[in-house]
Amino acid sequence: MRLAYYPGCTLKTTAKSFDISTLESSKTLGIDLIEPERWNCCGTVHALSKDDVMHHLAPIRNLLRIEEMKKTGIVEESKVITVCAMCYNTLKRANLVFNSDSDKVKKINENMENESSVYNGSVQVEHLLETIKHQGWDNLRNKVKIPLKDLKVAPYYGCLLLRPRGLGIDNADKPSIMEDMIRALGAEPIDFAYKQKCCGSYHTVFMKERVADLSYKILNQAKIAGAEIIVTACPLCEFNLSHRQTEIIKNRSEFKEFPVIYFTQLIALALGLKEDSMVFGENKTDPRPLFKYKGFLKEI
Amino acid sequence: MSKNNNDFVTIYVMGKKQKVPADLTIMKAMEYAGHQFIRGSGCRGGFCGACATVYRMRGSYKLQGALACQKQVEEGMIIAQIPFSPSEKITYKLNEIKANANTFLEYFPEIARCLSCNTCTKACPQDIMVMDYVQAALRGDIKLAAKLSFDCLGCGLCAMRCPAEIVPYNIGQLARRLESKYIEGPTEQVLSRCEEIKEGKYDKEIESLKNADKETLIKLYNSREMKNE
Amino acid sequence: MSSENSGQILKINAENKEFKEKIQDLSGEKIDLCFQCGACSSGCPMVQEMDYLPSKIIRMSQLGLKEVLSSKTIWVCTTCFNCEVRCPRGIDIANVMEAIRQVVLRQKFDKVNIDMLTPEELRELPQIAIVSNLRKLTA
Numbered sequence: 001m002r003l004a005y006y007p008g009c010t011l012k013t014t015a016k017s018f019d020i021s022t023l024e025s026s027k028t029l030g031i032d033l034i035e036p037e038r039w040n041c042c043g044t045v046h047a048l049s050k051d052d053v054m055h056h057l058a059p060i061r062n063l064l065r066i067e068e069m070k071k072t073g074i075v076e077e078s079k080v081i082t083v084c085a086m087c088y089n090t091l092k093r094a095n096l097v098f099n100s101d102s103d104k105v106k107k108i109n110e111n112m113e114n115e116s117s118v119y120n121g122s123v124q125v126e127h128l129l130e131t132i133k134h135q136g137w138d139n140l141r142n143k144v145k146i147p148l149k150d151l152k153v154a155p156y157y158g159c160l161l162l163r164p165r166g167l168g169i170d171n172a173d174k175p176s177i178m179e180d181m182i183r184a185l186g187a188e189p190i191d192f193a194y195k196q197k198c199c200g201s202y203h204t205v206f207m208k209e210r211v212a213d214l215s216y217k218i219l220n221q222a223k224i225a226g227a228e229i230i231v232t233a234c235p236l237c238e239f240n241l242s243h244r245q246t247e248i249i250k251n252r253s254e255f256k257e258f259p260v261i262y263f264t265q266l267i268a269l270a271l272g273l274k275e276d277s278m279v280f281g282e283n284k285t286d287p288r289p290l291f292k293y294k295g296f297l298k299e300i
Numbered sequence: 301m302s303k304n305n306n307d308f309v310t311i312y313v314m315g316k317k318q319k320v321p322a323d324l325t326i327m328k329a330m331e332y333a334g335h336q337f338i339r340g341s342g343c344r345g346g347f348c349g350a351c352a353t354v355y356r357m358r359g360s361y362k363l364q365g366a367l368a369c370q371k372q373v374e375e376g377m378i379i380a381q382i383p384f385s386p387s388e389k390i391t392y393k394l395n396e397i398k399a400n401a402n403t404f405l406e407y408f409p410e411i412a413r414c415l416s417c418n419t420c421t422k423a424c425p426q427d428i429m430v431m432d433y434v435q436a437a438l439r440g441d442i443k444l445a446a447k448l449s450f451d452c453l454g455c456g457l458c459a460m461r462c463p464a465e466i467v468p469y470n471i472g473q474l475a476r477r478l479e480s481k482y483i484e485g486p487t488e489q490v491l492s493r494c495e496e497i498k499e500g501k502y503d504k505e506i507e508s509l510k511n512a513d514k515e516t517l518i519k520l521y522n523s524r525e526m527k528n529e
Numbered sequence: 530m531s532s533e534n535s536g537q538i539l540k541i542n543a544e545n546k547e548f549k550e551k552i553q554d555l556s557g558e559k560i561d562l563c564f565q566c567g568a569c570s571s572g573c574p575m576v577q578e579m580d581y582l583p584s585k586i587i588r589m590s591q592l593g594l595k596e597v598l599s600s601k602t603i604w605v606c607t608t609c610f611n612c613e614v615r616c617p618r619g620i621d622i623a624n625v626m627e628a629i630r631q632v633v634l635r636q637k638f639d640k641v642n643i644d645m646l647t648p649e650e651l652r653e654l655p656q657i658a659i660v661s662n663l664r665k666l667t668a
Contacts, residue, residue, distance in 0.1 A: 008657070009438055009439040009656035009657065009660070010655045010656045010657040012401070012439040012440055012441065013401035013402060013439060013440045013655065013656055014401065014402070014653075014654075014655040014656070015655065038432060039435075040414075040416040040431065040432070040435040041414065041416065041435055041438055041439070041656070041660060043415070043416070043660065043664060044657050044660045044661040044664065045608065045661045045664050045665060048556070048608070048623065048624045048627035048628075049555045049556070049624075049627055049628055049631045050554065050555055050556065050557040051554075051555065054415055054417060054463070055415060055664070057415060057416055057417050057418070058415060058416035058417075061416055061418075084657070086657055086661065111417065112418070114418065114421070114422060159607075159608075159609040159610055159611070160610075162614075163609070163610035163611070163613060163614055164610045164613045164614070164621060164623075165610075165613060165614050172614045173614065196611075197574055197611075198574040198575075198607050198609035198611060200574070200575075200607060201607040201608070201609065201661065202607070202657075202658050202661035202662040202665060203575075203605065203607060203662070204654070204658050205641070205646070205650075205654060205658050205659060205662040206641050206645075206662070207578070207605070210575070210577075210578055210605075214574055235655055235657050236655060236657045236658055236661070239654075239655050239657075239658065243653065400652070402651065402652050402653075402654075402656075405651050405652075405654075405656070405659060406648050406651040406652050409643040409644075409646065409651055409659060410643065410663075412643075412656065412659040412660040412662075412663050413660075413663045413664075413667065438656060438660075439656065
């Protein structure tokens with residue numbers, strides 16, 4: 001299955017481990033992800049004010065690239081796969097605006113007049129978790145080489161995978177998609193109170209301490225619930241939950257470093273891929289000691 | 301020089317109506333109309349980027365960019381020169397900075413404000429995909445940013461039109477510098493020429509140029525050879 | 530409420546009404562639907578940093594009070610949409626916060642200044658953080 005893949009800026013810079021583990025584990029699952037030749041930042045946040053047109057140009061331009069890939073036969077479906085929660089949300093919501101607001105469409109098209117074609121609104125925006133779910137959890141289970149037996153994994157959804165209501169990849173109140181994935185990998189999902197709570201998002205730039213505090217609450221709740229590791233699908237959540245541990249430790253000497261990784265890294269591990277497909281060395285919080293202790297990775 | 305009326309076009313230089321010969325460039329037409337260039341003119345050959353100009357055609361909303369020394373006048377052009385685009389000269393030591401994914405953000409954090417509106421690309425007289433190279437820089441793709449920005453002359457029109465107040469040409473320049481220093485490395489020709497300079501191969505020639513009078517220099521300049529390699 | 534005031538309809542003046550309409554237009558939300566249950570405030574992750582609770586911002590917006598423009602709350606909102614899923618009246622409070630922010634930002638105002646960040650911070654911060662921060666907090 002050849003599908004278009006929108007990585008987003010952060011996966012090309014500070015979250016390379018997310019990009020590489022996504023491509024490698026998808027390949028093993030029979031999904032060939034193809035990055036568009038040209039793409040731009042999606043803008044990361046959906047423009048909420050009703051009169052805003054300018055901020056929709058970035059995501060729509062990317063969707064147009066996907067449509068062009070379909071037209072030229074590079075991909076089989078008019079569909080784009082994303083893994084970053086913010087890219088997913090922004091592309092999906094912009095697509096929805098495009099398909100529901102004809103006045104805005106007119107303005108958007110007018111402002112993209114030097115593109116060689118006009119976006120038709122045909123692209124379906126999908127998160128990789130949904131793609132894997134559609135393949136069937138059994139498909140994933142059958143491909144597992146190293147069942148992650150006795151590994152207690154806390155799925156951290158954060159905000160934009162689930163919200164606003166009706167736009168997320170799962171039920172906003174009671175999500176289960178990451179739990180199902182964790183089970184298929186042979187691990188045990190850990191339910192915890194803060195799995196949908198915001199980590200502080202972009203305030204990590206100018207309100208470091210507050211974000212460290214919110215991240216601490218999330219990490220601590222996961223720990224109390226018995227989790228050994230957190231998985232997430234957002235490079236900003238990952239940054240806050242792992243990099244802000246430096247600030248947490250400064251204020252709370254009793255806090256011990258807690259591993260946070262991307263869900264695709266966990267999949268790559270269970271699929272028995274090579275270590276350079278998981279890129280655990282890029283994570284701020286190194287999960288390898290835990291995985292070695294559990295016998296999932298060999299001692300070197 | 302005898303020209304009939306058909307060989308003339310009407311242009312508007314900063315709002316003032318002028319009849320100018322149709323075969324002139326914007327720069328020459330403005331000089332024909334009595335303007336004197338103190339700034340906003342340099343090589344007159346389309347290489348230096350000093351003569352950035354914006355214009356609209358009568359009856360069209362489109363604001364277009366051009367180099368005054370390259371673009372021929374057309375009937376109904378409404379012209380203004382942009383002799384300089386205000387931007388801070390960011391200083392960095394190329395030997396000390398690293399070609400990392402976040403290098404662009406470190407020196408030009410405002411690139412994170414890019415809206416992908418593509419106005420910069422529309423403004424560029426060199427037909428560069430400006431937005432694409434700014435976006436490549438944002439995601440740390442030095443090679444692509446360098447490649448796409450290669451033809452940039454630094455005329456500044458992109459920077460004047462950017463709604464996110466980015467100065468794209470500075471970013472392209474950093475990309476090309478990082479690329480040539482850290483990714484491509486210096487070419488053989490550069491290395492061998494540096495060696496020749498060190499060995500003093502050109503010392504005599506430079507000395508004779510230094511001592512030459514103005515007449516000789518003008519003569520030499522006008523008869524210089526350009527190699528196409 | 531004293532007896533002579535009871536039964537009176539609360540009236541807002543023309544200026545406040547105009548401001549309220551502006552917020553409704555920009556946000557696309559019918560803020561009068563709010564009956565002040567407080568569910569938005571109880572689920573908000575940033576209340577500790579706020580001067581007015583999100584529910585209070587909605588109440589003030591119903592009355593068209595321009596004090597919301599100078600509140601801290603609108604800037605510390607993370608747009609996490611927790612309030613949106615909790616609101617029993619179907620108001621997307623994040624949209625209202627955005628609308629109020631936009632009113633301020635459109636008056637040539639930047640909430641943050643990226644020049645304040647150190648080179649170390651800029652080297653460490655992911656693109657996603659800086660892009661979203663500047664989209665939300667600069668004009």
